[in-house]
Amino acid sequence: MQKLKIEGGGRLSGELEIQGAKNSVLPLLSACVLVNGEVRLKRCPSLSDVYSAMRILSSLGCKCRRSAAGEVYIDTRGLESTAVSDSLMRQMRSSIIFLGALLGRAGECTLSFPGGCELGPRPIDLHLSALRQLGAKITEEHGALICRSANGLRGTQIDLSFPSVGATENIMLAAVCAKGETVISNAAREPEICDLADFLNLCGAKIRGAGSQRIVVEGVPRENLHGCEFEVMPDRIAAVTYMCAAAATGGEVSLHGARMGDIEAVVNLLRQAGCRICACGDGVCLAANGRLKAVRTVRTQPYPGFPTDAQAIVMACMAKARGTGIFVEEIFENRFRHVDELTRMGADIKTEGRVAVVSGVERLYGASVSAPDLRGGAALCVAAAAAEGVSEIANVELIDRGYESIEKALCALGAKAERE
């Protein structure tokens, strides 16, 4: 098992190129299933979840390869299977996104039911109910989801009771080649939804309204969907992670490729905490101004609200702030598992249900900790960089699901970090 060893205490400063977004590239890879031709995805991050999605595509009969320059080529013309094995489904929870794409491509698929994950139960009731409204027959047998659409999918009006990111993506994928028009109300508005719509439209789909609460998908014949070349959007949570690493250590960073518009909720909060942040050149720059000030309440919300994926990371950065702040987690049930680990490093954090009260301490200390999940692990890296002494972070594989090489990025900012 690999560990990260991080010696904290120095100011993290410098420049970084932001990797392609994990949460965009995964739906894009499944969207390739709908296309007749070759897709070339640029700025495709080298992440274990990306390799899991590529293994799924290969298992379906598609050709998939990644160049050293970070480009991925996918040719789905040879797709011959519509079943994703249980072991491949288990490697990555977002494999559920293949459901809409395979239904749209072949009118059928068999996937195993994705279980819970580190963040607690991850139901897919909204996905299933929406696909049924589009005309899919879905049955569950021995933990497998068997999906058919004998007469093809038909566009309809779908009102989501919650703007689920994955459900919105699955509906878009299934609706692209459905007969007629699909209208999604209360759709997720995350930037990754816009990236998926831009990609599909470039391939010949007709999707309007992505980024708003109402998305309209006008079905097109599948023969109309052709290959394309597309650049994956920059990863907004990776950008936030390195901003927080600089903010927590009193440093300065320039993040090339980061987009201010995608991270406004976090930028506003870090500004209130005393950081100077501006759009500069092709990215975003942050300069910390001594010890951060606590910010009263951080409440996670669907986009454009404060992202749940940034909650742990910002909490780590606020652990040393002056004053007391409150974090309320509204999206996932089980998303404070980093708190016990931060406490081992000297943080003063109390949780009750979905609320965490963070009383800033003057010093954090290096400790042996374990990444509880992807973003919780990134939060520990931020805390370790801001702590005195050496920290050892176990369970690095969870962090590798979303960061190309977090230790290399931290070293590029002047940290002493290595993998053992």
Ligand code: UD1
């Ligand atoms: C995506 C992101 C994840 C992020 C999350 C919220 C990807 C690959 N992952 O996950 O990093 O943390 O958005 O921004 O893009 N829910 C239901 N029923 C459903 C679907 C969701 O109850 O059918 C609930 C979930 O349990 C959760 C909430 O809705 O409490 C948000 O989930 P959702 O927006 O679907 O997140 P994901 O797409 O899984």
